[in-house]
Structure formats: structure tokens, C-alpha cells
Amino acid sequence: MHSVFHNLTDWNNETNYMSRTEKTVFFDLYSMYLLSEKPIDGGDIALLERRLSCHSEDEKQALAFVLKDKFKKAGKYYKRAAWDKILKDYKWGKRTKGNAIGNDIGNAGNEGGNAGNHDSNVLSNAERVAKHKKERKAIIADLINTGIAFDKKSSIANLRTLHEKHVVIAGNETGNQTNAKNTAITSNYEPVTNNHQPVSENAHTNAGEVIVHDSFVTPTANQPTVTQPVTTKADQIRSQHSSDIENWVAPTIDEMRGELFRAGKLMQLTEDQYELHVKEFKAHYAEQALLGKPLLTDSNRKAKLRKWLAGEIDKQKITEARQEKAKGRFTTDNENWSGTTAKNSSHFDSDLPPIYHPSHENAKADDNMPLFLNGCKRMPLPGMTNPETEAYVDRYVQPGEARVAAYDRLLNDMQEAV
16 A cells, blocks of 8 residues: 545544644554554564654653554554554455545544444455355245245355245235235224223223224234234245145146147046046145145146146046956856756756856957057957957057057056056
8 A cells, every 4th residue: 555545634633632743653653554554563662663763752652652542452463443444445445535534543432333334345255255155044044944946056146036036025925915914804893882982091901901092902012913823924925825826727628638638648537527636736736835845837837737637547547447357357247157068967956067167258269369459469458358459459549659559558557557
């Protein structure tokens, strides 16, 4: 440092009670402090006196007085917070042109405040890193409490954007809605009756002190109310997300049928069945939002609903496969128990033969005969004949899917169901 802004008026006010020798010594200390850019080294007073050319007894006494009056000793060093501020401003290139040097070396009562204000405005590298770490930790804690999915390794700028969007703005919107509800509740009170008239200006109850004014009673700040439970900002945001899911307008059945078709699924649901599935979907994810796992965007909600319905379609196919398989099993209701053996036998009173396998002869023959799908040989599906297998495959083959591929998929579903 080679120059500073010097305010003569403030300097005179600072040193008006000093002698001429004391003023000279004080200015020499000021020059030494700024030129060396460090506190005054008082470890060797004799050496300091020599450096400041304090040879006479009066000059040495002036030096001792100035050090005691204007400086704060820390070990062997003499420090002045106002001069430290000047050095810090110089190092970071943030010198304030409007501030006079006399204010910087002002009275001792203002030195602590000036130094505190400077510390909050001009930060060292270590202070900046510590401040950013503290801010990052606070932002991450708020985002975790609100259930927002994010990458903890994101830059501080991205984290600030998420915090502003999902915590600050969402919290303000929730607070505004809460205030609107409270205002509506307050404005809809019942008409005043004789029993509602105030008893006195300063009424007290066992529950706490209240202020009675005209037609209603306003509780004081130290009296909690039952109708206004204490909730955190995170709870309010979760509640808002849950309400958003419940009020979400789902896609129409035709739109969702097209989405499923592009995903290779055929939806066979009626309007009522579709509305029921949508209602269950909203109820499920509204509860998840209260647990801190919301679906925030419309595209994400549509994707989740598509997967939800795709799962229901798969369940429906498995159920139908089980029903088709059950049709091929033997039942006493659809079998013909009469036979030539039973009629020609004279050893039994019943029409049943002594040994009889309850299966259709034709079905048994069909089970041993392969069928060909797209030139590939396959056995009939379990419990089905060749014609039944082909009809079942044709029924559930998907657009663009080969019949043999549909057969393999359906056979796999049946085996998993069993």
C-alpha cells in the first residue's frame, strides 16, 4: 500500500487532545502499520523507539501513551481494528472512496462496530468457503424435509434454484392459502346474541387472558388455539403436494389407451373401471406425498399412471390364463360317463366301468400333436387343444408381434401364474 484517503477534519477530531509530539508519533505508527500491512511489533520497545526516531524522553513517553491509548495489545503485537479494516479493503480491492480515513481511525467506541460491519462485507477465502458450506447444508436440509429428489453433489446455484422453487415459493403459496382459510373462518362467525356480549373490558378465563372487543374474542399471543395446530413449513408443503395429486386432472381413457398401445399394451377397460383405477392411483400417491415422496410434474404422473394400468392389464391376463386353463380340466358336469363296457358288463350295478380315465380321447390325441406358428413347431398350451391354443394366441397377440412370440409370452405368463 502506498496511499490512502486522508480526512483532515476527522484526523483533527481524533487527535485534538494530543500534544504535538504525540500526534507525530501516532501518525508515524499509522504509516508503519499500513506500509508493513501488519500490526505493530512491540516485542522489543527499544527497537520500536529507534525505528520511530523516538530519542528523547518526551518522545518515548509519547510513544508509550499512544500505544496504550489507541491500540489493543495481543501478545507482542499492537492492533487497531480500524486499520485492519483498511488493509482488508485494500487487499480485496473494495476500498470505499466515500469513507474518510479519519472515520477509519475514529474514536475507540466506534472501532468495534466498524470492524464487525467490515467482517460481514469483506470475507477472506476461508470465510467464504465456510459461509458457502453453511448455506449448502441448510439448503440440503430444507430439500430433504420437503421430500424433493435431488443430487447432493449439484452446484450451489442449482441447489438455490430448487430451494427457491420447492421451499420458498411453495411455502409462501401454502401460507397464503392457510391465511385465506383462516380469514374465511373468522368472517363466517355466527350473529351476536345476548350471551356473546362482553362482560367487561378486561375479561379473564382459566384458559388464559383474552381481549374482548365488540362481537368476538381474540386470543392473546400466549394462548394457543385448538383450531390452529402448530405445523412446520415441511408439513405444509407435503400437505400441498398431497392436495395437488388429489385434484390432478387425469388423461382421458382414449388418451391413456393410446399411450398403452404405444407401450405394447391393450387396455380393455370400461369408463367406470378406468375412473376407479384413477381414483385408487390418486389415493395411493396422495398418501406417498404426505410421506415426502410426491409426484410433482404432470408428465411424471402420466408415466406412473401408465405403468399402474399396465400392471393391471398384466394381472387381468394372468387371471384369464388361469380361467382358460381351468376350462381344460376334467369335471363331472361335462363328461359322458356312459360306455359299451358298462352296458355289456353284468358284474356291476352302475354304468361306470371298473377302471376309467376321465379324459377326452380326442383331447389326449391333440396334446401329443404339435402345431405350427410362423413355421415354428410348438406344443398346445397347457389344458388346451390345438384349435383352442391358436384362438387364444390370436386373441392376445399384440400389434407387430409374431404369433410364435405371442405364444411364448403367454406360455411364460401361465407358468408364472401356476
